[in-house]
Structures are given as C-alpha cells and as structure tokens.
Amino acid sequence: MPFPVDAKYIIETEEQLEVQFPLLFKEKMIKENGGEAATEYDDWNLYPFFDQSDKKRISRTCNHIVLETKQARKWNNFPLNAIAIASNGCGDQLVLIPLDNDNEKLSEVIYFWYHETGALEKVAENINELIEK
Known part of the structure; x- marks a missing residue:
C-alpha cells in the first residue's frame, strides 16, 4: 500500500x-512512496524510498531503492550507473539511467531491463506514463 514520504528520505x-x-x-513518490504500476506487457511493484519515521514505515519500505539497486548491481549485465525502481517479480527491473553526459542526474525516461539478456527497452517517457494499478 503506497503512502506519502517526506522529501528528506529522497534526499x-x-x-x-x-x-x-x-x-x-x-513528485510521484512523495505522494505515493511505492505502489503498483503496469507497462503494456507487465505489472510492476515500485520500490519505495526507505522511510525511517516509524516502525510501520520501516517495515513497509524494507525493499527500498538503495537495497534493490545494490542487489541488482551484483548481476553481470545490469547497466552501469542504472537505478532499479521496480520489479516484476521475475528478475526484470524498471530502471532509471543517467543523462548522456551526467552520471549524477537521472533521466525521466524509464527502461525495462531484461535480466536474462541485459537488454534495455524504453517503456515510458516518465513515471506518469506508467499505468497505475
């Protein structure tokens, strides 16, 4: 169940x-930290930002973006500097990647990363184009 998150946890x-x-x-995650979304071919669980404001939120955000990204980076073909933002439960990830010449600033474009092949496929121009579940 998604719920708001304080911007300090995003920072x-x-x-x-x-x-x-x-x-x-x-902006979307501040309003709904996590939740479900869909692309044309798959359903996704969005990773939340780790919210340490109380025990309930800690437990609800234990599969947070930092943890899931660090785990994904252990895989051989995970894109360099990509950030995992969602999973379909089968190993595939939705990811954000840096803008062309800036490794710190992430693009709004969302990509589907195939864990078996390492291929990236653009699925949305931004988070608002994903279908809410």
Missing part, C-alpha cells in the same frame, strides 16, 4: 546513491 537516497532523481519521479 538521503540521492546522497547514498550519488544521483539526482528526476523531478516527476520525486
């Missing part, structure tokens, strides 16, 4: 991952 995540999340993504 903490940006500092830990040394990136800047795109504005539309941050």
Whole structure:
C-alpha cells in the first residue's frame, strides 16, 4: 500500500546513491512512496524510498531503492550507473539511467531491463506514463 514520504528520505537516497532523481519521479513518490504500476506487457511493484519515521514505515519500505539497486548491481549485465525502481517479480527491473553526459542526474525516461539478456527497452517517457494499478 503506497503512502506519502517526506522529501528528506529522497534526499538521503540521492546522497547514498550519488544521483539526482528526476523531478516527476520525486513528485510521484512523495505522494505515493511505492505502489503498483503496469507497462503494456507487465505489472510492476515500485520500490519505495526507505522511510525511517516509524516502525510501520520501516517495515513497509524494507525493499527500498538503495537495497534493490545494490542487489541488482551484483548481476553481470545490469547497466552501469542504472537505478532499479521496480520489479516484476521475475528478475526484470524498471530502471532509471543517467543523462548522456551526467552520471549524477537521472533521466525521466524509464527502461525495462531484461535480466536474462541485459537488454534495455524504453517503456515510458516518465513515471506518469506508467499505468497505475
């Protein structure tokens, strides 16, 4: 169940991952930290930002973006500097990648990363184009 998150937890995540999340993504996550979404071919669980404000939120956000990205980076063909933002439960990830010449600032474009092949496929121009479930 998604719920709002304080922007300070997004800033903490940006500092830990040394990136800047795109504005539309941050705005959506501030309102609904996590939740479900869909692309044309699959359903996705969005990773939340780790919210340490109380025990209930800690438990609801334990599969947070930092943890899931660090795990994904252990896989052989995960894109360099990509940030995992969602899973379909089968190993595939929705990811944000840095803008062309800036490894810190992430693009609004969302990609589907195939865990078996390492291929990236653009699925949305931004988070708002994903179908809400």
